[in-house]
Amino acid sequence: MFSRVARRAFSTTKFNPYKVTVLGAGGGIGQPLSLLLKLNHKVTDLRLYDLRGAKGVATDLSHIPTNSVVRGFTPDEGDGLKEALKDTDVVLIPAGVPRKPGMTRDDLFSINAGIVRDLAAAIAENAPNAAVLVISNPVNSTVPIVAEVLKSKGVYNPKKLFGVTTLDVIRASRFISEVEGTNPTTEKVTVVGGHSGITIIPLISQTKHKLMDKEKREALIHRIQFGGDEVVKAKNGAGSATLSMAQAGAKFANSVLAGFEGERDVIEPTFVDSPLYKSEGIDFFASPVQLGPRGVEKIFPIGEITAEEEEMLAKCKETLKKNIEKGEKFVTQA
Numbered sequence: 001m002f003s004r005v006a007r008r009a010f011s012t013t014k015f016n017p018y019k020v021t022v023l024g025a026g027g028g029i030g031q032p033l034s035l036l037l038k039l040n041h042k043v044t045d046l047r048l049y050d051l052r053g054a055k056g057v058a059t060d061l062s063h064i065p066t067n068s069v070v071r072g073f074t075p076d077e078g079d080g081l082k083e084a085l086k087d088t089d090v091v092l093i094p095a096g097v098p099r100k101p102g103m104t105r106d107d108l109f110s111i112n113a114g115i116v117r118d119l120a121a122a123i124a125e126n127a128p129n130a131a132v133l134v135i136s137n138p139v140n141s142t143v144p145i146v147a148e149v150l151k152s153k154g155v156y157n158p159k160k161l162f163g164v165t166t167l168d169v170i171r172a173s174r175f176i177s178e179v180e181g182t183n184p185t186t187e188k189v190t191v192v193g194g195h196s197g198i199t200i201i202p203l204i205s206q207t208k209h210k211l212m213d214k215e216k217r218e219a220l221i222h223r224i225q226f227g228g229d230e231v232v233k234a235k236n237g238a239g240s241a242t243l244s245m246a247q248a249g250a251k252f253a254n255s256v257l258a259g260f261e262g263e264r265d266v267i268e269p270t271f272v273d274s275p276l277y278k279s280e281g282i283d284f285f286a287s288p289v290q291l292g293p294r295g296v297e298k299i300f301p302i303g304e305i306t307a308e309e310e311e312m313l314a315k316c317k318e319t320l321k322k323n324i325e326k327g328e329k330f331v332t333q334a
Ligand SMILES: NC(=O)c1ccc[n+]([C@@H]2O[C@H](COP(=O)([O-])OP(=O)(O)OC[C@H]3O[C@@H](n4cnc5c(N)ncnc54)[C@H](O)[C@@H]3O)[C@@H](O)[C@H]2O)c1
Pocket: 023, 024, 025, 026, 027, 028, 029, 030, 049, 050, 051, 052, 094, 095, 096, 097, 098, 099, 108, 112, 115, 119, 134, 135, 136, 137, 138, 139, 164, 165, 166, 167, 168, 195, 239, 240, 241, 242, 245
């Protein structure tokens, strides 16, 4: 039985009808991500697609008494991908293979580039107005792949394409709190650049811990940049981060939906088509972005940084430029 207060709160809750699709929903990230989206009251229509397993995951989640209807789609019955995408508002893409120990994210390009390209073509056809949140690695290259496919189909909207770098941001909060003995939920670290090794730049100088001693700071930065390797090593061949990534992906998706709903001051670092370093041939860059009803509302510059961070930025740009070009050429020179 609901108490009177709970009943009143429930009956006055406003549900906006958002359709959200997860491509790769049967996987290590896909399953917990779908669970977290099922628990999100902003989501009313949840569609799960995978080559296999999506129907079982959807049926399982469909017993949870939250606001959304959840359906699973696979390619074996009719056009599952088309049905999963039709007129959806947000698409999250965790489809693709994860790393094993000894691999870089770039080593995943040979398999994941084709997967992401084909899914992007289906998005262009069935959900050209959707916000697309790319999780599949290597993000520095898969985001440009999606952009080029959407451009080739005449439906590219740079305000609605996002590389999800939220895992770097949540790791930074957690790791800095471990170093400083503080509450991780109140630690905010701006992380800019891209999503792999030295392209991940946590701006410690912009935190309240800017006076941290050099040795401690360098170890912290290295841990944030290579946090993914920590998980790959610990899972010992069974994949990479899935649960923390699901949390990160659900958090970012919630922010995108909050922006759609017109909530004010929704700001998240994310890897987007950005003017910040375009003059240097870098088409995409992660920096704090204000999200709104049309997607990207405002891209913030990275602000004042130290000489040490300038050096990191220079190295990041070199790698990022190559990663982005690799993704773009995969589509344009095919
Ligand atoms: N952006 C980030 O911060 C971040 C963090 C962690 C992992 N990742 C990346 O996410 C991806 C997925 O990782 P995972 O651990 O969930 O892998 P996983 O192997 O557990 O799951 C991937 C799922 O994708 C599905 N899939 C493959 N091809 C597909 C297609 N064409 N259409 C639909 N589904 C397809 C598979 O069937 C599988 O269920 C990897 O590339 C990984 O590197 C990114």
